[in-house]
Amino acid sequence: MxxxxxxxxxxxxxxxxxxxxxxxxxxxxxxxxREISFSQHAVQRMDERGIETDRVIRVLEEGIRVQIANYNRLKVSDDEMTVILEKRLDNFEVITVYWNDDDHKDADLIP
Missing domain, CATH: 1.20.5 (Single alpha-helices involved in coiled-coils or other helix-helix interfaces)
Known part of the structure; x- marks a missing residue:
């Protein structure tokens, strides 16, 4: 037993x-x-615009608006930022990232 x-x-x-x-x-x-890669163009724009990788990931995870853009691209945005990404065979690649408002655009010009 x-x-x-x-x-x-x-x-x-x-x-x-x-x-x-x-x-x-x-x-x-x-x-x-759900692996995400960043194109060279996206990395350059993120650097120019003072955008951190964590912030981009947060937009992709919590994005308020998702639209289908040209071809196989998606446009994901929240109130502050827009991320354009493209579906690849085994992942998504961020193509570019930009701020939605003019306040951040002025900050891009400051050296």
């Missing part, structure tokens, strides 16, 4: 371990699937 109970407990523990590992694999797989 004790042996049977020990085997059942061991099976349950192993099942939970396997489930935990498979959930970690699923999270990693989802992160890979």
């Amino acid at each position: 004790f042996f049977t109970l020990a085997v059942i407990i061991a099976v349950v523990v192993v099942a939970f371990l396997i489930k935990g590992l498979s959930e970690k694999d699923e999270v990693a797989k989802r992160e890979e699937e």
Whole structure:
């Protein structure tokens, strides 16, 4: 009787371990699937406009408006910023990023 109970407990523990590992694999797989790269043009514009990578990612995750632009491009924006990205075979590539208002545009001219 004790042996049977020990085997059942061991099976349950192993099942939970396997489930935990498979959930970690699923999270990693989802992160890979939503991988985002940045074109050289986007990196240059982000540098010129003082836009951080984290801010671009936040717009993509929480964007208020999403529109289909030319060809296979998407336009994702919030109240402050717009991100243009293109669907590639295995990821999305940010093509360019810009501020929506004139206040930030004036800051671009300051050296």
